[in-house]
Amino acid sequence: MLAYVIRRMAYGVIVVLGVLFFLFLLFFTVTSPDDVARKALGERVPEAVVEQWKVNHGYDKPLFPEPGAWTDNMLVEHYRRMLTFDFGRSDADDTPIADRLRAGVGPSLALTVPLFTFSLLASIPLALLVALFRDTYIDRMGVVLCVLAMSVSILLYIIGAQYLIGRLLHWFPISGFDADPRVVVRFLALPLLVGLVAGIGGDVRFYRTVFIEESNTDFVRTARAKGCGEARIMGRHVLRNSLIPILTQVVLAIPFLFTGSLLLESFFGIPGLGAITVDAINGNDFSVLRTMVYIGSLLFVGGQILTDLSYGLVDPRVRLE
């Protein structure tokens, strides 16, 4: 078990090192430091100002190792900084990136953790119910509703909810955020609702498929033959066996709770990591973007290991060796 974790983490390190290399290619060679400086300063500034900007932001070294600069170059510097979590300053406004990450994680989690929890609590029981009534009109109605909910763009939900609930009914503020937990609940209500509605169709449909697949197995037939009722079969036999495919989706989503939601945060004015990412894209803030991609890859690798470990918990056939 421990050996397995160590081996998986070693593989993870290799993946992350590879990701960092591609990041370097994208952010330093495809878009050179000169381009970045010009984007930050404008096209019509003197060469000297560009050079000075590059010095200030640590972009003034040669890109690749070369005679005289085997270690003192951008590639080595890139790896050193990322691996020591020394993310430096924003290309756009010179703020320390680490501070922005620290400030953004809280608001992101305040949105994503309840959203994740409520989604699971709503969609799994709903899917069980729909699967219990499979091939009846309840099931068919459920599937139709799911597809309808899935087919509407999240942008429409956002704008619709803001207009209807925020502007016309005045139940909740249209957008914004507050550090006070008592106040922030009101701000989070709308994005939570929108996130739930936008995601639940796909979730219920996915879980329903898994449950129905599991209820066509031989051991479910055995359970019926020994006199189990359908509700008990769903709750005891089907649900536990369905955990294996469900975990793949659910556990992998957990690390990304930290990075927030791009659309919900930027539309509802929540200053989380998702909004920071969108701002970085809009503002050509390459150093922030680079950091977010790197953190995303770390979380992904971590999530994969977590998923595989969780299989061992729910499936006695899986031995982690």
Next chain:
Amino acid sequence: MSRLLSVEGLTTRFPLAGVHVPIVDESTFAIDRGEVLALVGESGCGKSMTALSIMRLVPKPGRIHSGRVELLGRDLLGLSVTEMRAVRGGRISMIFQEPMTSLNPVMRCGDQVVEAIRLHDEVSRKDALARCRELFVQVGIPDPDARLRAYPHQLSGGLKQRVMIAMALSTRPELLIADEPTTALDVTIQAQILRQLLELRREIGMSILLITHDLGIVNELADRVAVMYAGRIIEQGERTDVLGRALHPYTQGLLRSMPALATPGRRLPEIPGVVPSPAEWPMGCRFATRCQLAEDRCRREVPGATARSDNHVASCHAVEEGRAQAPAGGEPEGAAR
């Protein structure tokens, strides 16, 4: 012996290309207390569907269309869902062909048997577990304590089928439906399991509906035999009658094609042609397309049951008209049981 189960005119239909095809067509048979009835036939002839119909577990989109299934005089097809649940696993138990996949892979074997016990009897978990251990010993599972805690994947196929049998017997059912219980197992294990089933039948005094396509097994275990072809029971009677003095051309063909009865060095006789698929079933006798005795009437009219004796009937125009071949001997008389 008293009548335990009687099935009358049982018809189970599946929609197939817009038509409702009777996969089980007007099946009529009965099982007495303590009796082993073997339901014999080729794959796809409706044997398993007959069993699932008795349990009312026909998979969708199939449906029991008509008929009666009486357990001690009570029609199971008229029971409420809750009443039927008490019958399943309580008074009628079933074991399946696929021991590998028939147990829940994420539940311990003991817990699965305990669940079966506690679904029907109000006993504590501890008592149920103790009973489960006894059952494991009874069905010949070595090292029962370890097997109670084992997950199905840690057991061999034979052991898994024994767990299934223990589960099926846990409530002392009056009828055990065994759907090809040994088909997926090694030959040596097959013999062990079958012997065990017979012993358990004697101990518990239950009846067995044994579904198989293996005439060797039928000869060893069955008291009576019903032969199914393309959804219909075409011959039934005492084992010695059906295997020793088969009337129906299909049964005769089956017996002739048994390797044990063939002459060494000669090609094994076979029934010409293949079983027609349900969509191609002829309107008269379903065997007419392959039968050497088939005449016009056979292709037009469904043959009724012709009784040769009280306990031996065949559904065949040739038998009825007396132009069938002499009762063909399958099994040597008095074969060892």
